[in-house]
Amino acid sequence: MRxxxxxxxxxxxxxxxxxxxxxxxxxxxxxxxxxxxxxLDAAHGGDDTGxxxxxxxxxxxANLALSVRLRSLLTARGFQVVxxxxxxTFIDLNRRAExxxxxxxxxxxxxHATESGSGIHLxxxxxxxxxxxxxxxxxxxxxxxxxxxxxxxxxxxxSLAHAxxxxxxxxxxxxxxxxxxxxxxxxxxxxxxxxxxKVSAEPDTPDYQAQVASALAAAILEWRSDPNxxxxxxx
Numbered sequence: 001m002r003x004x005x006x007x008x009x010x011x012x013x014x015x016x017x018x019x020x021x022x023x024x025x026x027x028x029x030x031x032x033x034x035x036x037x038x039x040l041d042a043a044h045g046g047d048d049t050g051x052x053x054x055x056x057x058x059x060x061x062a063n064l065a066l067s068v069r070l071r072s073l074l075t076a077r078g079f080q081v082v083x084x085x086x087x088x089t090f091i092d093l094n095r096r097a098e099x100x101x102x103x104x105x106x107x108x109x110x111x112h113a114t115e116s117g118s119g120i121h122l123x124x125x126x127x128x129x130x131x132x133x134x135x136x137x138x139x140x141x142x143x144x145x146x147x148x149x150x151x152x153x154x155x156x157x158x159s160l161a162h163a164x165x166x167x168x169x170x171x172x173x174x175x176x177x178x179x180x181x182x183x184x185x186x187x188x189x190x191x192x193x194x195x196x197x198k199v200s201a202e203p204d205t206p207d208y209q210a211q212v213a214s215a216l217a218a219a220i221l222e223w224r225s226d227p228n229x230x231x232x233x234x235x
Contacts, residue, residue, distance in 0.1 A: 119166025
């Protein structure tokens with residue numbers, strides 16, 4: 001066959017040489033990240049003032065200030081954060097536990113401040129670990145989570161110590177925490193003291209709180225990244 005128009009012939013030859021484009025497949029849907037909720041419980045509030053700090057501030061205010069700092073750090077790291085209070089309001093201990101349980105919290109940190117001792121006091125419940133049952137008694141629900149709470153305490157202790165903070169570990173009765181169905185700890189800020197035992201920072205000192213909040217955020221981030229620690233939501 002002869003072509004009267006050379007341009008038309010060239011176009012057809014090039015078209016035959018160019019392979020047909022295959023339809024592009026849509027990328028597979030990404031797997032959503034597991035929901036990881038952190039509950040921050042600023043202790044006291046309202047008429048329940050807590051301790052009176054040497055700085056003149058009340059414990060309830062220092063606790064709330066630390067909660068706000070920590071919430072900001074965790075939110076910036078992609079955590080979903082639930083707080084038991086955002087202002088100077090009294091919240092019953094049972095209500096605090098209800099909020100944590102309703103949120104299906106992966107971690108709950110209750111924040112306190114004190115003028116006694118030195119550094120950070122880190123407490124887990126003194127309940128004996130127990131096997132989970134379908135319906136855990138309200139006052140001892142934490143028993144099924146006690147082993148994980150102690151593991152969380154280890155991670156937090158390591159992070160605080162790495163930040164150069166003095167840490168005291170303990171297990172005591174914790175009425176609010178003992179109704180929570182998640183790994184839960186009480187973190188109490190005591191004064192920071194130098195080598196001569198003189199107070200170098202009060203529990204409400206902004207730089208001190210910032211240092212503690214940063215170490216707590218790092219600990220929770222490490223805890224989330226280790227599936228052997230967090231495990232499934234249910235014990």
